[in-house]
Amino acid sequence: MPAAAEIHTAARAKPAPNAIRLLKNDHREVEDWSDAFEETSNGPRKQKLARQICTALTIHTKIEEEIFYPACREAGVEDDLMDEAVVEHGAAKKLIAEIEAGKPGDEHWDAKVKVLGEMIQHHVKEEEQMGGIFSKARRAGLDLEELGQKMQARKDALMKRAKARR
Template identity: 30%
Template sequence: MDAIELLRHDHRMVEQLFRDYHAAASETQRRGVIELTVRELSKHAALEEMMVYPMARKVLPDGPRKIDEHLSEHMAVKKLLLALDRLPAGDDREGDLMAQLRREVEEHVREEEGELLPELREHVSRQDLDELGRLLDQGKRSAPTRPHPNAPDQPPALTVLGPVAAAYDRFRDRLQGRPST
């Protein structure tokens, strides 16, 4: 998959996780879906910030402004993910936080798929999108699995701190018995 196809695939997977949350038959299942949602959205956001947004910032007309808007949306999502990640299972706020997260993600996906991704397709060669897709796919294996709203969201600081955060996240995941990816 090229980068745009991969990002759209990620969006569909997260949409399915929101449906799975509402279909869950127990508190344990809902918590499992929350943990998967936190992991997948954290990886997705980190990889966009490390690889996709820097390219878009350079190649798109008005790229810096557009990417700053997307980074702002990421911050709202990361704060909600952090709140969900810290929430004890069965907490009364869980449903409201998931509903807020869903709204934020749906808006972000609409803007990304309606504007950003088509513009990238127009301004980036097929070969470069294929290579970026390959790098994104590889990056999923080592991206942070938890939200880090206080971490830098742009290279070069993100490029340096991202792998450290990822290693720490994966260590925590093992200690807490969360699935690894």
């Protein structure tokens, strides 16, 4: 490992996962919360889960759009894939804004959280499946370790900001 990377890693509490691992971990986390949302009928619990899902997805789509997708484009992964992903992010962001503006018991609020979960499921499949963005990124020879460090740092900063806003 080069010295610079060593210092960077040592400065962190734990080393950043590689870019794809980081994004997949986010996917699994949101899927778990979506499942938990479906399983509970407790209003405050639903509200808490919805907030967690929305915050995590907002940050996740940001680091994909700011760092990961541009790196994929630069490495030669077909633009079509990322174009479609960004449009899907846009649809999710609209729903997230409506969910964040509402609360349990509001008309269609529950349905919106469920639909968001379904949209994410579809989107995640497209990123993770064979021939999807992640497998093409791997084949394009991106430096996933370096990218992961950058993305983790950005994610940490965005999380800190989101917590301060609450």
